[in-house]
Amino acid sequence: MDPHNRNSQYPYQNPDLPLEDRVSDLVSRFTPEEKVELMMQYQAAVPRLGVAPYKHGTEAAHGVAWLGEATSYPQPIGLACTWDAELLKRVGSAIGDEARGFYKRNPAVNGLTLWAPTVDMERDPRWGRTEEAYGEDPVLVGKLSSALIQGIQGDDPRYLKAVASLKHFIGNNNEVGRGDASVSIDPRNMREYYLKPFEIAFKEGGAQSMMTSYNAVNGVPANLNPDVDRIVKQEWGMDGFVVSDAFDVTGTVREHHYVETYKEAVARSIREGGIDSITDDAELSKQALRDALSEGLIAENDLDVALRNTFRVRFRLGEFDPPERNPYAAIDESAILRPEHAELSREAAGKAVVLLKNEGELLPLAANKLGKVAVIGPLGDTVYRDWYSGTLPYAVTPLQGIREKLEEAGAGGRASFVSGSNRVKLQSERTGRFVRAGADERAALAADAEDAADADIFETTDWGWGSHTFIAERNGRYLTTDDKTVQASATQIWEWFTKETFNVRPAGDGGPCAFATWNGTPVTVGPSGELLVGDGEAEETANEINVTGATDSADAAGLQASESDRFRLDIVTDGAQAAAEAARGADAAIVFVGNHPLINGKETIDRPDIALAASQEALIREVFAANPNTIVVVVGSYPFALNWADANVPAILYTSHAGQELGRAVADVLFGDVNPAGRLNMTWYAGVDQLPDFMDYDVIRGGRTYQYFEGKPLYPFGYGLSYTDFRYDDLRISAADATAAEAKAQAVVECRVTNAGARAGEEVVQLYVQAGKSRVKRPRLQLQAFERIALAAGETKAVRFVLPLSALAVWDVTRDRFCVESGDYAILIGASSADLRLTGTLAVEGETIPPRDLRRPTRAVNYDDYAGVIVGECREGGSAAVAAGGAGWIAFEDAEFGDGVVAFEVRAACVEAAAVEVRLQRQDGPLAGRCVLPPGGAQEWRSFSCGVTGIAGRQRIYLVVSGGAAISRFRFF
Numbered sequence: 001m002d003p004h005n006r007n008s009q010y011p012y013q014n015p016d017l018p019l020e021d022r023v024s025d026l027v028s029r030f031t032p033e034e035k036v037e038l039m040m041q042y043q044a045a046v047p048r049l050g051v052a053p054y055k056h057g058t059e060a061a062h063g064v065a066w067l068g069e070a071t072s073y074p075q076p077i078g079l080a081c082t083w084d085a086e087l088l089k090r091v092g093s094a095i096g097d098e099a100r101g102f103y104k105r106n107p108a109v110n111g112l113t114l115w116a117p118t119v120d121m122e123r124d125p126r127w128g129r130t131e132e133a134y135g136e137d138p139v140l141v142g143k144l145s146s147a148l149i150q151g152i153q154g155d156d157p158r159y160l161k162a163v164a165s166l167k168h169f170i171g172n173n174n175e176v177g178r179g180d181a182s183v184s185i186d187p188r189n190m191r192e193y194y195l196k197p198f199e200i201a202f203k204e205g206g207a208q209s210m211m212t213s214y215n216a217v218n219g220v221p222a223n224l225n226p227d228v229d230r231i232v233k234q235e236w237g238m239d240g241f242v243v244s245d246a247f248d249v250t251g252t253v254r255e256h257h258y259v260e261t262y263k264e265a266v267a268r269s270i271r272e273g274g275i276d277s278i279t280d281d282a283e284l285s286k287q288a289l290r291d292a293l294s295e296g297l298i299a300e301n302d303l304d305v306a307l308r309n310t311f312r313v314r315f316r317l318g319e320f321d322p323p324e325r326n327p328y329a330a331i332d333e334s335a336i337l338r339p340e341h342a343e344l345s346r347e348a349a350g351k352a353v354v355l356l357k358n359e360g361e362l363l364p365l366a367a368n369k370l371g372k373v374a375v376i377g378p379l380g381d382t383v384y385r386d387w388y389s390g391t392l393p394y395a396v397t398p399l400q401g402i403r404e405k406l407e408e409a410g411a412g413g414r415a416s417f418v419s420g421s422n423r424v425k426l427q428s429e430r431t432g433r434f435v436r437a438g439a440d441e442r443a444a445l446a447a448d449a450e451d452a453a454d455a456d457i458f459e460t461t462d463w464g465w466g467s468h469t470f471i472a473e474r475n476g477r478y479l480t481t482d483d484k485t486v487q488a489s490a491t492q493i494w495e496w497f498t499k500e501t502f503n504v505r506p507a508g509d510g511g512p513c514a515f516a517t518w519n520g521t522p523v524t525v526g527p528s529g530e531l532l533v534g535d536g537e538a539e540e541t542a543n544e545i546n547v548t549g550a551t552d553s554a555d556a557a558g559l560q561a562s563e564s565d566r567f568r569l570d571i572v573t574d575g576a577q578a579a580a581e582a583a584r585g586a587d588a589a590i591v592f593v594g595n596h597p598l599i600n601g602k603e604t605i606d607r608p609d610i611a612l613a614a615s616q617e618a619l620i621r622e623v624f625a626a627n628p629n630t631i632v633v634v635v636g637s638y639p640f641a642l643n644w645a646d647a648n649v650p651a652i653l654y655t656s657h658a659g660q661e662l663g664r665a666v667a668d669v670l671f672g673d674v675n676p677a678g679r680l681n682m683t684w685y686a687g688v689d690q691l692p693d694f695m696d697y698d699v700i701r702g703g704r705t706y707q708y709f710e711g712k713p714l715y716p717f718g719y720g721l722s723y724t725d726f727r728y729d730d731l732r733i734s735a736a737d738a739t740a741a742e743a744k745a746q747a748v749v750e751c752r753v754t755n756a757g758a759r760a761g762e763e764v765v766q767l768y769v770q771a772g773k774s775r776v777k778r779p780r781l782q783l784q785a786f787e788r789i790a791l792a793a794g795e796t797k798a799v800r801f802v803l804p805l806s807a808l809a810v811w812d813v814t815r816d817r818f819c820v821e822s823g824d825y826a827i828l829i830g831a832s833s834a835d836l837r838l839t840g841t842l843a844v845e846g847e848t849i850p851p852r853d854l855r856r857p858t859r860a861v862n863y864d865d866y867a868g869v870i871v872g873e874c875r876e877g878g879s880a881a882v883a884a885g886g887a888g889w890i891a892f893e894d895a896e897f898g899d900g901v902v903a904f905e906v907r908a909a910c911v912e913a914a915a916v917e918v919r920l921q922r923q924d925g926p927l928a929g930r931c932v933l934p935p936g937g938a939q940e941w942r943s944f945s946c947g948v949t950g951i952a953g954r955q956r957i958y959l960v961v962s963g964g965a966a967i968s969r970f971r972f973f
Contacts, residue, residue, distance in 0.1 A: 013050070015321045023315055026051075027307045035303045036289050039270070041243070041279040043310070045108075054314065055111035056209075056243055056277050057165070058102070060095050060152075061118065061132055061388040062659065064336075067102045067110055070390040071095075071341040071660070075597075075637060076118060078352035078656025080134040080681040081720075083764045084788045085147035091348055092151020094341045096161040099152075100331035112317050113163040113209055113243075114152060117145045119197045120172045120213075122682055123704050126694055128175040128606045131386055131597060131637035131656065132167075135681030136705040136717065138193055139783045139807075142200025149205035154328060160208065160316045161328045165243060166201055168213035169222060169232070170194055174695060175606045179255035179547040182216035183697045184870035186861055188776070191811035191818070193699050199236055208240030208313050212275065214248055214255075214547055218861075219873030221256045221273075223248050228274035241276035241309035244269060247547050249280045250288075255547055262288035267297035276306035337393055342661065349658035349665030351762075351788075354678035355721040356642075359650040362629060364672025364723055365588055367409035374582040375399045375417045376623055377592035378461045378616070379635040383662050385494055386597035386637065392660045398592055398633065401663030405671045418582040420591075420619045421462070423473075423573035425455045428525055429512040429566040435531065437472045437488035443479060445529035456488075457572055463599045464613025466503040469493065481517050483540045486531035495543040498598045504569075512566035522564030549604025576619050580626040589627040590670070591620050594636035597657055601638065610688055611641045620645055633666060639684040641714060654678075675723045677762035677788065679832065684715040700777060701865075706833045707779035718766050718783070718832035724757030724793070728765075728837035733827055739845045745805040747842050751829050752798055755791035762790045765799045768833065769808060769842075770826040775849045775894070776810060776864070781833055803827075805844060812849055813862035820846035851896035854957060860967040863890035867923070869961070874968040875939045880909070883961040889923045890967075892957045900952030901972040904929050905945040906959075911938055914963025918948055923958045926950060933965055941968060948972065 011017055012026035029049055030038065037044035045053040059065035062079065063072040073079065073091050082088070095114070102110040118132040119141060134141040145166070154161030171183040171194055185194060201207050210232060213222040220226075223244050232238050252258050252265040259265050266288045269275040278285050292298045318326030355363070365373075375381070375398065383395035399417050406413035426435035433445035434455030446455060458470040458479070470479040472488035478500040480490040493500045502523070503516040515523035517533050519541070526532045583589035593616040601607035611617075621644065624630040631651040634640060635658075645652055653676070658665055668674040683706050685691060690711050692702040703709050706717035728751055735747040753763055767785040771778040785801040808825060809818035824843050830836035852858070860881040861871050868888025874880040881890050906916050914933040919925045929948035936942060951957075951972065961967060 012320065015325060019312065019315060022320070023308050023312045026311060027304050030307070032293065032300055035300065035307060036286050036293075038307055038310070039278055039289060039303060040282045040285060041277055042282060052319070053108040054319075055109055056113045056310070057279060058099060058111050058114050059388050060099065060114035060116040063095060063390045064098045064102060065388050065390040068391055069337060069393040070098050070102075071337055071345055072390050072392050073345050074349050074352045074658040075131045075386060075656040076134055077131050077637065077681065078658055079148075079348060080140065080144055081354055081656070081678040082348065082351040082788070083140070083679045083681075083786055084351055085143055087348060087351060088144050088147035089151040090344060092148035093154070093161075094151070094338075094344055096152040096154060097331055097335040097338070098341070099162045100328055101333045101335035104332045112160075113165055113313065115165045115167060115211060116152070117148050117164065118167040119145050119201055120168055121194055121197060123173055123697065123699050124691060124694055125610050125639045125682060125685065126601075126607045126688070126691070127173050128601045129603055130601070132388065136683060137681070137707070137783050138196035139200070140681060140786070142197040142204070143786075145197060145201045146205030149201060149207045153206060153208065156327050158316070159318050159326045159328060160313070161331075163208045163240070163313055163317065164205070165209035165211050166198060166207050167211045168245060169198060169210055169228065170213060170225070171217045171222075171697060172213035172215055173697070174215070175549075175604050178214045178604070179251055180257075181695075182219050182872070183695070184872070185217060185697050186863070186871055187813055187816070188811045189698055189700060195231065198232070202232065202236045202238050207238070208316070209243060210238070210240075211243050211245055212248065212273070214245055214251065216256060216258070218871040218879045221252050221258050223252060223269045223275055224258070224273040226272060233274060239309070240313050241306070242274050243277040244275050244279050246279045246545055247281065249275065249278050250284060251547050263291040263295065263297060267292035270306055271298050271302050276309040345659055346661035346664055346668075349655070349661045350668045350674040352655055352658060352678050353665065353669045353674070353676050354654040354680055355669070355676040356652040356654055356715055356719075357646060357650070358721055358723075362631065362651040363670065365670055367405045367413060367671050368411040370406065370411070370413040370587045372586045373402060373406065373413060373415040374586040374589040374627070375402055375415050375592070376579045376582060376589060377420050377619060379592035379594045379633075380419065380590070381417050383660070384597055384657055386657060387496070387603055389659070395660050396663035398663045398666050401665070401667030402590070402670065404664065405667045416582055418579045419459065419461070419575060420579040421459050421575040422569070422571050423457050423575070424460050425452065425457060425570040425572060427568040427570055429568060430525065433529065435567070437474050441475065441477065441487045441489040443486040443488055443531040445525060447529070460569070462613060462615035463501075463596055464615065465600055465608050466505055467501050467599050468504045469500050469596075469599075470502065481533050483517070483521070483533050483538050484536050485533065486523060493596060493598055496545055497541060497543055497549070499543075501599050507566055512568050514564045514566055516564065525565045576622040579619055580622040583623045583627040583630070586627055588629045588631060589623050590631045590633060591623050592633045592635060593620065594634050594640075595638070597637050606694065607638065610639060610685060617644055620649065624649055631670070635662070639680075639682050641685060641687050643686055643714065646714060672723060675759060675761035677720065677722060677764060679718050679720040679764045680715055681717075683709060683713045683717045686712070686714045707782060716832055716834035718764070719834065720764070720832070722761045722763070724755055724759045724761040726763045726791070726831065727754040727756045728752070728829060729754070731827075731829060731838040731840050733840045733842055747803045747805065749801045749803055749827055749829070750798060751838055752796055753789065753791065754796040755793055758793050760790070760792045762788055763831065764788045766830060766832065767801050767803070768828045768836065769803075770828060771808070771821070772823040772825060774810065774821055774823070778810065781828065783833070805846075808844065813864070814849060814852050816862070819849060820844060822846040822848055851894045851954065852892055854892060854895045854970075854972050855897070855901060857969050857971045858892070859969050860890060860959070864893040865891040872966055873939075874941065874966070876941050876968065878968060880966040880968040881961070882966040883964050886964045887962045889958050889960045891923070895955050895957050897952050897955060897972065902947060903945055903973050904931065904948045904970065905943060905973065906931055906970040907941055907943050907968045908933055908965050909939060909941045909968075910936055910963055910965040912963050914961070914965035916944070916965060916967065917960040918951075919958040919960055920950065921956050923960055925958065933963065938966075
């Protein structure tokens with residue numbers, strides 16, 4: 001049956017009918033078994049209805065990935081450092097074009113629903129997937145994500161070029177334990193911080209899909225989160241579909257242990273969690289779904305609702321319409337690797353570069369005046385891919401980019417390269433024999449203990465925290481493992497498990513080292529001299545994606561030397577000394593440091609620290625001692641604490657891993673062909689001591705991000721220098737008498753920006769708001785708008801921002817809604833969160849939040865302050881305040897009790913005997929009442945009451961909880 005035939009008999013085949021009628025008609029024609037098949041990520045074909053096979057989920061974080069060669073752009077953290085929404089839309093459009101090209105190549109496998117962008121908030125730079133997201137501010141993340149989405153999906157009102165699936169809803173910002181951990185997020189943090197970028201991405205970006213996260217939120221696995229339906233689909237009006245993350249529905253049983261059976265997991269994910277498409281073990285999930293249907297755990301209509309959501313999107317992609325109606329149907333394979341996409345990649349990579357320091361105007365370099373340039377460091381002559389990178393069609397390294405600039409200048413300048421890594425021979429302490437990589441690439445000990453001259457030499461890179469890689473100079477390949485033996489056989493580092501990483505731990509100062517593989521297994525010497533992993537009998541761990549990953553190399557820190565054979569690293573060439581020698585006498589020394597995207601921090605692995613690897617800082621020190629004209633270029637997936645470099649080195653640049661054009665883009669900035677205008681999308685802290693506990697998701701109380709951080713960062717949010725200077729003046733704020741109650745109330749903020757220097761450049765104009773008097777703790781500053789503008793030398797431009805007054809709202813926990821408080825709001829405009837040039841005042845007529853009425857049933861999680869409490873699940877509905885450490889308290893400000901109350905009622909659950917005390921003014925204040933809670937069950941919710949005294953008029957109430965009790969709601973009467 002031809003779905004494009006206008007004379008076909010079914011309504012869904014008529015493109016002139018309303019979309020909803022067509023979708024409903026098609027779904028109604030599927031049999032129950034067909035519906036089961038269509039609930040999977042790989043949707044089965046239904047030939048009798050002209051439905052082709054279709055796959056949900058093509059990775060496209062910064063270019064189409066895993067389908068073959070495709071244009072690669074900077075990592076999302078780099079794209080975010082551009083602060084350029086127009087650029088992000090063009091990048092998204094190019095990604096959408098290439099996705100269409102791959103779809104044309106193989107429509108059954110190369111789907112048009114793209115798993116990008118990642119909208120998770122980056123509250124902590126230690127998160128292993130920091131490279132994949134857009135920053136720490138909800139507005140920046142929301143606006144840039146929206147631009148990418150608009151580019152991917154296209155501008156046609158009826159048809160979609162491709163579909164953006166937002167990752168990962170919600171609270172997904174830790175890798176260790178992500179498959180079974182629950183994060184605690186109270187209503188204000190949730191509404192003002194974690195939900196906000198998703199809301200912007202749906203309302204402004206128009207995203208048609210979303211992926212749930214692995215973690216649980218407040219005790220409930222994310223694939224069962226009722227907010228998917230309640231907020232995303234109903235409140236925000238998202239009419240596309242929701243997909244589960246890989247293996248996460250079955251993970252409800254396997255990792256979370258939240259339900260006992262797979263049939264219950266699939267049924268509840270669809271019925272309660274709003275999941276419309278299951279990315280999981282297909283055969284297991286389909287059988288579980290059949291079982292759930294047969295036992296009444298789910299109704300066929302629940303499948304109809306989900307399938308209408310997925311097929312609504314497929315209709316909008318044009319699958320069931322004549323191609324001539326769809327403006328995107330003609331995009332073919334010629335869209336893949338278009339030359340203009342390579343140009344866009346270079347433009348994006350150049351715009352992403354952030355100039356962190358430029359003392360004495362060392363930069364830009366003059367190519368026609370340089371005789372010798374020393375390019376140094378482990379990131380200097382390579383381009384690394386992260387897990388979601390595509391297959392690069394080519395890669396220009398920094399060394400190549402610098403050499404191109406020197407050649408173009410025609411002044412005879414030359415660039416040399418030294419990696420700064422040690423060249424070593426590996427010697428067995430026990431036998432005295434040296435390691436060699438034989439003809440079959442298997443690593444083994446040489447036959448003769450004295451054969452040092454013929455031993456293999458390995459270039460070893462120390463990535464910090466014990467993680468090392470080794471390249472055998474004999475064949476240029478990495479040492480790796482099949483989990484049985486060690487081999488010199490890997491041409492690159494790019495798999496789910498980084499098996500090219502070896503954890504090296506000295507047994508003593510300068511003594512022999514114990515080696516462990518990627519998962520902490522000791523390296524040993526077999527009876528024939530072969531290098532084994534453990535006893536050489538383990539089963540190989542397949543390099544397949546899974547939820548929890550496995551032990552990473554950093555976990556091998558506790559490896560005992562006695563568990564393995566020990567090896568000496570006999571240094572043939574000291575890398576740092578070779579680097580210093582290369583730098584000595586050079587006109588400029590450029591040191592490239594940073595991270596490998598698959599070592600020490602990635603999906604399933606959080607970073608152990610935010611410092612540079614100690615070996616890299618030592619390399620910078622050695623080079624700088626040899627040459628004061630040292631420039632440090634950080635190529636990294638996340639922020640670093642560059643304290644020594646910032647205090648000493650004259651010039652520092654930052655770029656993310658930037659794809660195929662990394663080298664040219666960095667060289668463009670180094671030599672001034674591009675004037676840097678990248679801005680940091682995250683606060684760069686001076687050290688982990690400035691951060692709260694990694695699993696603390698409370699940005700407000702924990703003092704996280706520029707909004708609440710009270711300390712002095714290394715580099716502030718929004719920071720970045722230029723080769724020119726900009727002047728701000730003439731701030732104007734209109735609608736100062738605006739009434740926030742008006743639905744479309746807004747203020748217009750204008751200023752002028754002048755390029756006061758002698759070089760053309762771009763400036764990122766940033767508008768922040770600071771609330772005045774408020775009932776609650778408000779951000780120190782809050783980004784509300786930004787614009788990247790280009791200015792010729794001496795040019796002035798007017799910049800205009802429209803500020804909706806609704807953007808000033810705070811989540812009012814006393815009434816469960818957003819509220820714009822009356823008062824004066826400071827309007828601040830400048831070049832970063834710490835460089836604000838213009839300040840004005842906006843007077844807003846809004847609301848005054850009334851006193852609480854705790855005589856009404858009150859949700860315990862709507863507290864104003866707390867200690868020793870996390871937010872957990874209440875299976876009666878909603879969440880509960882749980883005394884996680886056995887004891888804690890929650891506080892409620894400004895409560896009005898009138899003439900007084902005499903009793904207190906609480907809905908609570910506890911396993912052991914517990915108590916809830918009512919205290920006044922402070923947690924150890926006067927005791928007004930005490931409820932005793934006898935033992936029960938963790939989800940056995942019971943009501944308890946007690947008399948109270950001394951509670952009248954305005955009060956601050958503390959509920960002090962002991963015995964690990966959980967409180968869902970309470971009231972006074």
